[in-house]
Amino acid sequence: MVPGYTPAGVDKYFVEHLKQTGEKALNKWTHYFPVYSRELARFKNRPVSFLEIGVFRGGSLPMWKGYFAEGSTLVFIDIDPACKEHEIDGTHIRIGNQADPAFLASLIEEFGPFDVILDDGSHISEHQIASYEYLWPAIKNEGVYLVEDTHTSYWPGFGGGYRNEASFMEYAKRLVDAMHSWYTDEDETFPFDGRAKELCAVRFYDSVVVLEKFLQESIPVCITASDGKVIANQNWHKVRGRRSVFAGKDGTPIED
Ligand SMILES: C[S@@+](CC[C@H](N)C(=O)[O-])C[C@H]1O[C@@H](n2cnc3c(N)ncnc32)[C@H](O)[C@@H]1O
Structure with missing residues (x-):
């Protein structure tokens, strides 16, 4: 690490x-190391x-070869053909444009799916979004999907x-809304977005956005746990025109 710079939480x-x-x-x-x-x-x-x-x-x-276990599939891409010379044992370099669907399709076909x-790459918003x-x-x-230099x-x-x-940043902010669209109470202006079924976290760090996948076909489940029993329900979803459950107790007026 840079001499004098040793933030907590760096592996x-x-x-x-x-x-x-x-x-x-x-x-x-x-x-980026933390x-x-x-x-x-x-x-x-x-x-x-x-x-x-x-x-x-x-x-x-x-760096990544040493971080992950032997036997990992480690793929690197670049638009510059000269980068091919950096391939080392146990890694694969492919040359192409990160915004080219045909190139990306060939990568998925050859190496996908991916954990990380x-x-x-280019750090151009249009490319980041396309990729x-x-x-x-x-x-x-x-x-997880990480986008650097945001x-x-x-x-x-x-x-x-x-x-x-x-910009990619505004795109990522809209993903936050998409992720929460299970909870919409305004169907006209904020309809359910199918991406909610796959996206469980959008984490914003200084210059890095992390998107995490969790597949969930049906609406989120709420549980009540007492006496060692766990009861699940999805009834919250049926309540339309919601208002604070704390109304009247937290200073919010009790009005219909
Ligand atoms: C910031 S450097 C990568 C640094 C490297 N990951 C590292 O950790 O040392 C960005 C690279 O992205 C490549 N690049 C730029 N535009 C690209 C594009 N449209 N598709 C793929 N690679 C691109 C550049 O050629 C350059 O080598």
């Missing part, structure tokens, strides 16, 4: 790895299928700009 693996890098340069912001440590811990030392968009000088290949996808939309179905249940959503040159609807 020692990354700290040690950075002391032992070879000639292939790695390019990451320091504050994110990797949190988000990827459950995949560490396990055989996973992993896809990273963006190879550049090849430094992330050995990490987009560290996510195409690759999300190829994420396994309980897998600060570019605030840069007009990358298709962003503050509150630019076309």
Whole structure:
């Protein structure tokens, strides 16, 4: 890690790895390491299928190879054909455009589905959205999709700009609404969005957005647990025109 910068919660693996890098340069912001440590811990030392968009000088290949178990499927893509030379044993580099559906389809066909996808490619919002939309179905249940350098959503040159609807950041914010659309009480303006059946978390970090998949066909279940018994119900869903259950107790008026 950068001398003097040792944030809590960084897996020692990354700290040690950075002391032992070879000639292939790695390019990451320091504050991504706590994110990797949190988000990827459950995949560490396990055989996973992993896809990273963006190879550049090849430094992330050995890092991920050492982080995941032997036997993992480790796939890296880049638009620059020169990146192919960074392929190392146990990894696969494919050359193509992250926004090209035919190329992405060929990756899914050859290597998918994936436990983890990490987009560290062009950082252009349009590309980030295109890759996510195409690759999300190829994420396994309980897998994660990470998009890095999302600060570019605030840069007009990358298709962003503050509150630019076309930016990846605004797209990700809309996914928060989609995820909660089970609970809609305003069908006209906020209809149910089928993406709620797959998306269980949208986590915003400084410059990284993490999307987690959990397949859930029917509406979320609420439980009441008492006397060692657990009773499940989905009745909350049938209540329309909801109002606070605390009405009258928390200062909210009891009005019909
Ligand atoms: C930030 S670098 C990747 C750094 C690398 N992941 C690392 O950790 O060291 C971004 C890479 O994305 C590639 N790239 C840019 N546009 C792309 C696109 N449309 N499709 C695929 N790769 C792209 C660039 O050629 C560059 O090598």
